[in-house]
Amino acid sequence: MTVAVPAHAPSSLIARYRAVRAASMALAAPLTAEDCAVQSMPDTSPVKWHLAHTSWFFETAMLAQRKDYRVFDPAFAYLFNSYYESAGPRHPRPRRGLITRPGLDAVLAYRAHVDAAMEDFLAQADAAQGAQALLGLQHEEQHQELILTDIKHAFFCNPLLPAYRTEAQTPRTAVPLAWRAHPGGIVPVGHAGKDFAFDNESPRHQVLLRPFRIASRAVSNGEYADFIADGGYRRAEFWLSDGWARVQEEGWDSPLYWLRDDDGTSRVFTLGGLGIPDPHAPVSHVSFFEAAAYAAWAGKRLPTEFEWEAASADLAHGEVWEWTRSAYDPYPGYKPFAGLASEYNGKFMVGQMVLRGGSAATPPGHARPSYRNFFPPAARWQFSGIRLAEDV
Numbered sequence: 001m002t003v004a005v006p007a008h009a010p011s012s013l014i015a016r017y018r019a020v021r022a023a024s025m026a027l028a029a030p031l032t033a034e035d036c037a038v039q040s041m042p043d044t045s046p047v048k049w050h051l052a053h054t055s056w057f058f059e060t061a062m063l064a065q066r067k068d069y070r071v072f073d074p075a076f077a078y079l080f081n082s083y084y085e086s087a088g089p090r091h092p093r094p095r096r097g098l099i100t101r102p103g104l105d106a107v108l109a110y111r112a113h114v115d116a117a118m119e120d121f122l123a124q125a126d127a128a129q130g131a132q133a134l135l136g137l138q139h140e141e142q143h144q145e146l147i148l149t150d151i152k153h154a155f156f157c158n159p160l161l162p163a164y165r166t167e168a169q170t171p172r173t174a175v176p177l178a179w180r181a182h183p184g185g186i187v188p189v190g191h192a193g194k195d196f197a198f199d200n201e202s203p204r205h206q207v208l209l210r211p212f213r214i215a216s217r218a219v220s221n222g223e224y225a226d227f228i229a230d231g232g233y234r235r236a237e238f239w240l241s242d243g244w245a246r247v248q249e250e251g252w253d254s255p256l257y258w259l260r261d262d263d264g265t266s267r268v269f270t271l272g273g274l275g276i277p278d279p280h281a282p283v284s285h286v287s288f289f290e291a292a293a294y295a296a297w298a299g300k301r302l303p304t305e306f307e308w309e310a311a312s313a314d315l316a317h318g319e320v321w322e323w324t325r326s327a328y329d330p331y332p333g334y335k336p337f338a339g340l341a342s343e344y345n346g347k348f349m350v351g352q353m354v355l356r357g358g359s360a361a362t363p364p365g366h367a368r369p370s371y372r373n374f375f376p377p378a379a380r381w382q383f384s385g386i387r388l389a390e391d392v
């Protein structure tokens with residue numbers, strides 16, 4: 001595969017490799033082997049699977065090129081291939097939680113085996129191989145966020161509602177919502193420069209925007225609670241048809257992790273366990289359907305991904321991914337990565353919506369203003385929130 005990134009000196013690449021791989025292990029450190037094996041729904045994966053799959057990616061996309069590489073276990077290709085048709089058949093995604101063997105110890109040995117071979121690979125890597133390794137590291141960082149979102153969902157499904165970690169519950173102060181005006185016009189969007197970007201962020205191209213205003217911050221829990229109190233989940237007039245159907249089918253009446261005590265007190269489940277929703281923190285774990293309904297209730301709309309990108313320098317973001325009103329489509333002239341990575345993004349460009357920004361669970365430095373995250377409109381288990389926009 002070829003990826004348009006600069007060549008890196010092997011020593012800095014090896015340091016980066018070690019840091020990213022260690023960060024995955026640090027995320028798994030608070031968990032037991034039983035925690036790491038569980039899969040709470042078809043959208044999520046066991047932590048053990050994430051740890052193995054990211055290693056499989058390095059093994060399949062990079063190490064397999066080398067004649068002297070010994071595959072750790074030939075059976076792992078079936079177990080830990082996610083969706084790569086070109087890499088052969090694979091275990092069905094909804095049944096990843098049934099793979100109790102290999103155990104966590106075997107998966108950690110697999111990681112160590114891949115790490116040793118990758119150190120050799122990186123020490124001798126040419127520019128193209130260095131670029132492949134960077135993609136593997138970006139891929140692993142994406143799975144680091146999924147480790148957090150997936151274990152959060154698994155723990156939420158446990159009646160004991162365990163805490164993944166200790167989190168400070170410092171009350172937030174109110175941040176007034178301001179509106180940032182943008183004059184519109186023909187603006188450039190997409191990735192620029194020589195640093196790493198995924199194929200879906202290119203080519204950089206021009207789009208035409210009408211004048212608009214965009215909110216300076218994301219919608220807060222307190223503002224979202226007003227929508228609920230005003231019958232937001234019971235009034236079809238705010239909802240897209242598919243969204244309203246979901247509300248009925250799944251009984252939605254609040255964001256995913258909101259609970260109510262017997263005495264009516266609102267609670268929210270976090271990675272730090274059960275807490276009280278902070279009215280001044282961004283609302284999180286809402287679907288695109290809920291984001292669009294909230295915007296309709298508020299008399300506003302969601303920004304397009306291009307409005308978001310054009311205004312991004314003026315926005316406070318980074319706590320929640322922000323749903324946009326843009327379908328996840330290829331940019332004009334889009335070319336997928338070559339080789340195995342040709343299946344990375346392009347084949348998912350139907351039926352999903354773009355989210356921009358980044359969340360508290362996104363590894364530091366991973367996202368950028370041109371970064372395009374994407375999920376189906378009903379997805380709620382990501383740290384996904386709402387930013388409003390309006391026409392001028």
Ligand SMILES: [Fe+2]
Nearest residue numbers: 053082139143
């Ligand atoms: Fe993956």
